[in-house]
Amino acid sequence: MDSKKIVGWLKGLAAPTIGILAFLALWAALAPQVDTSLGSLPGPVEVSAQGVALFDEWSAAQDQKAEFYAAQDARNEAAIASGGETRNFEYSGSPTFLDQIWTSLATVALGFFLATIIAVPLGLICGLSKTFNAAINPIVQIMKPVSPLAWLPIVTMVISATMTDPDPTLPKSFVISAIVVMLCSLWSTLINTAIGAASIDKDLMNVGKVLRLGWFAKLTRLVLPSALPYIFTGMRLSLGVGWMVLIAAEMLAQNPGLGKFVWDEFQNGSSQSLARIMFAVIVIGLIGFLLDRIMMLLQNFASRNRTV
Structure with missing residues (x-):
């Protein structure tokens, strides 16, 4: 790597x-001055210590899970040897902090996927058809500002009424959270996709008419490559909204995930609860930042390979 690039990077x-270090120093200095019902506000050292403790809890839970399945395998082998019946049970230990992280990530991934496959086609149609855009625009403007807290009871009742299987493929709480994420996050992608499709150069569309391209060829060769930056911008916004919505929905509905972890620690009220909540907040922010970076990398990769 060039020395100038290294210097520029540094x-x-x-x-x-410097900004992060200054924030940590200010936090460490001011935290002891703030008294709460659970004691003084934890500083960076106390919060990081609880992060280590949460990881240790996950490691211990993994060991217990391994021991559980090892003991079950031993019982089944003994049963087979004696001609008895084998029994297999799922490990039912309480989910740890890391388990809650994976649950939230899987939930937001499903909700974001559903939002994208709905919003992108609708957005393209809105951008290409002024009549369709005029018909759907009032609905979009009314639904877009609705809070996830308003959607949650409706979605809960609908999913509870439709998912009647006693052993569903996906847990009911998981589906409810994902649907709420979808309903609150699809609007940014829809609106940006419509703007991108509507802003295509008219000369480019005229070239398509001269070449007598079919609608599918126009869509894949002209419309999508031109609208791609707008689509990815909308997807980045939607993913950020979806992540924020998910935490609120998990807290309110007590569905598994980081939101439930934060609420449970708040209800617990132990001397470590506040530090654990603050560590969870930092993790939530870091995950949101990483999700945005991932979407930006995908946008750069797609834009680099697009041809119009």
């Missing part, structure tokens, strides 16, 4: 590093 890294 200069770009200096300002964020």
Whole structure:
């Protein structure tokens, strides 16, 4: 790597590093001055210590899970040897902090996927058809500002009424949270996709008419490549909204995930609860940042390979 690039990279890294260190120093200095019902506000050291403790709890839970299945395999082998019947049970230990993270990530992934496959086609149609856009625009403007807290009871009742199987493929709480994420996050992608499709150069569309391209060829060769930056911008916004919505929905509905972890710690009220909540908040923010970076990388990759 060129020495100038290294120097430039280090200069770009200096300002964020100084900002983070200054924030941590200010946090450490001011935290002991804030008294709560659970004691003084935890500083960076106490919060990081609880992060280590949460990881240790996950490691211990993994060991217990391994021991459970090892003991079950031993019982089944003994049963087979004696001609008895084998029995297999699922490990039913309480989910740890890391388990809650994976649950939330899987939930937001499903909700975001559902939102994308609905919003992108609708957005393309809105951008290409002024009549369809005029028909659907009032619905979009009314539904877009609706809070997830308003959607949650409706979705809960509908899913509870439709998912009547006693052993569903996906847990009911997981589906409810994912649907709420979908309903609250699809609007950014829909609106940006419509803007991207509507802003295509008219000369480009005229070229398509001269070449007598079919609607599918126009869509894949002209419309989608031109609208791609707008689509990815909408998807980035939708993913950020979906992540925020999910945490609120999990807290309110007590569905598994990081939101439920935060609420359970708040209800627990132990001396470590506040530090654990603050560590969870930091993790939630870091995950949101990483999800946005991932979407930005995908956008850059798709834009680099698009041809119009």
